Amino acid sequence: MAQVDELECDVAVIGAGTAGLAAMRRALREGAKVLLVDDAFSGTMCANVGCMPSKLLIAAGNAAHDARHADVFGIGVDGIRVDGRRVMGRLRAERDRFAAATRKGFEDFPAGTMITGRARFLSATRLGLEDGRIITARAVVIATGGNPVIPKGFKEIADLCLTHETVFDLVDLPKSIAVIGGGPIGLELSQAFARLGVRTCLFDESETxxxxxxxxxxxxxxxAIGAELTLHLGVKTRGSRANTGARVHWSGAAEGAEIFDHVLIATGRPPQLRDLGLETTGIRLDENGTPEYDRESMQCGTAPIFIAGDANADVPVLHEASSEGRMAGRNxxxxxxxxxxxRMTPFSMIFSQPVIAxxxxxPTGASVFGTSDYDxxxxxxxxxxxxxxxVIHAEPTRGRLTGALLFCPGAEHMAxxxxQAVAHGITAxxxxxxxxxxxxxxxxxKPALREICSKIPASGDYDRSISPGS
Structure with missing residues (x-):
């Protein structure tokens, strides 16, 4: 009988994305012996197929939009032409540089600490690798991320469907695209494609x-978004094959069908936990098979298992994944x-134009509100x-700011x-x-802040002056 290789460590981290890398680095800082397992070590989702390539497409779309609207300033820009191959070529070249930079960070890890392959739990502290080796660890961090899934109604035309993992590999811009899902990815990319001259329709089951x-x-x-592309909200969708592309059928608030070159599936990224062997660990799973855990320690029950990043289906943003990874790695x-x-002050953005932050x-029923209009x-x-x-909200006794919702120019900076104001308890x-x-x-x-002050008698002195356009 062949001898099974046994590897031992203090901490095993499964997944080398943003959360996994943060967990690895923090565990090493604590003096732990760490093994990092990943099937590709290709770099983070953000650099490869998320934050950075999407912003490159958005930047191109914004450039085209600005050029078309320069006439309002008396600047004539005639013959605007979008070269789809150059747009996508620049996107991929810059994306590849971002991804290479994240991969270069692997060089900082001690020799022998990175294991290429897939891991599966054999128990709470033992992992089996594809090559037959076994890792025994005092504690394990799950940081396997999430991945997009083609909905059942589009399986028939899966070859014509794109996700955020494949859309940026298009060599040229399509002439038309249907975007399924009006969340962050769908909203950002649908507007970017529309600004680049692609006939774009956005579909969502919700009416928002x-x-x-x-x-x-x-x-x-x-x-604002509907002025640039077609919205079909409150509808269910499915796809079928047409001679010239993908036919999208919708029904609900309205009914219809239309043919597109591609369908972009932007309905979310479920946690990548399949075949991980979680049933062997003894930890509790929710109805979706995701481990139940403490958000302030990242621990799954009382087990020596911690979970961070998109794998826990909580807050799918990079700074949260990094923070969760550090907490998980330390613990x-x-x-x-x-x-x-x-946890940090909740903070998220959608990079539509204007940005939603x-x-x-x-807010609770006891909150007071102030609003500012930018028209x-x-x-x-x-x-x-x-x-x-x-819209800015505050607690009703002193006017301490508790949150805000922004959809306006400059929102990504003002947010x-x-x-900072919310985190440090600053009042209006x-x-x-x-x-x-x-x-x-x-x-x-300022108008929103003044409105809050007007609702709080003990708010103290504040600037009541009104300058033009303030």
């Missing part, structure tokens, strides 16, 4: 897009000593971007200002006591 429930904000978002290294760490906790804001009008709205009055330079987009926050 971007996950925004504020009715006034949702109306504004649909008006895995020091297990059975486990430290609970408060969320800051802080969801008449001075700097926004100067830039010909006078569209949008900001960072607001996340304290915000107004500091300078807002004129003319800036940030000035547009």
């Amino acid at each position: 897009i971007g996950g925004v429930q504020d009715e006034a904000m949702q109306d504004l978002i649909q008006k 895995a290294a020091t297990y059975p000593t486990v430290v609970r760490t408060p 969320r800051v802080g906790a969801e 008449d804001q001075g700097r926004a009008k100067v830039e010909d971007e006078a569209l949008g709205r900001v 960072h200002l607001l996340v 009055s304290e915000m107004l006591s500091q300078p807002f330079y004129h003319p800036t987009l940030e000035e547009g926050l």
Whole structure:
């Protein structure tokens, strides 16, 4: 009988994406012996098929959009032409540089700590590898990420379907595309394709897009996005094969069918936990088969197992994955000593134009609100971007800011200002006591802050001056 190779370590990390790399680095800092298992070591999802290539497509779309609308400034730009092959060529070249930079980081790890292959739990502390070797660890970090799934209704035309893992490998821009799903990926890419001259339709079973429930904000978002592409909301979809491409059928709030070159599936990224052998670990799984865990320690029950990043189906954004990975790596290294760490202020963005940004906790019935409209804001009008709205909420005793929802020019930058204010417990009055330079987009926050102060009698003195367009 052949002898089975046994590998021993303090911490085994499954998955070399953003969360897994953060877990690996933190566990090493704690002095642990760590083994990192991944089937490809190709780099992070963000660099390869997520954040960076999507922003490259968005940047190209925005450039085309700006050129078409330069006439408002008296600048004639005649004969706008989008070269799809050059657009996609630049995207892939820059993406590959980003991905190469993340892979270069692997060189920092100690020799012999990276194992290429797939791992499967044999028990809570033993992993079986494809080549027959077994890893025994004191603790394990699951950081396997997520992956897109083609819905049942589109299996018939799976070869014509794209996901965020394949869309950026297009050699040329399609003439038409149907986007299924109005979440972050679907919203960003549908608008980018439309701005690049691709006939684009966005479909979603919900009657809202971007996950925004504020009715006034949702109306504004649909008006803005709907001016650039076709929206079919509140509908169920399925696909069938047509001679010239993919036929998308929709029914519900409306019914119809249309043929497209491709269908982009943007309905989410379920955790990649299949065939991981979680049933052997003794940890509790929810109805979807995802481990139940503590968000402030990343520990699964009381087991020596921790889970971080998209694998836990919680908050699919990079800074959260990195933070979760660090927590998981530290606690895995020091297990059975486990430290609970408060989570960062909630913060997410969708890079549509304008950007949709969320800051802080969801408002409660006791919250007070202030709103700012950007349809008449001075700097926004100067830039010909006078569209949008900001809602800021605060607790009702002192006006301490607790969160905000933004859909306006400059939102990706102003949201960072607001996340700091929320994290440090700053009040609306304290915000107004500091300078807002004129003319800036940030000035547009002042009406919302003033409204909050007007609802809180003890808010103190604040700047009541109103400058043009502020």
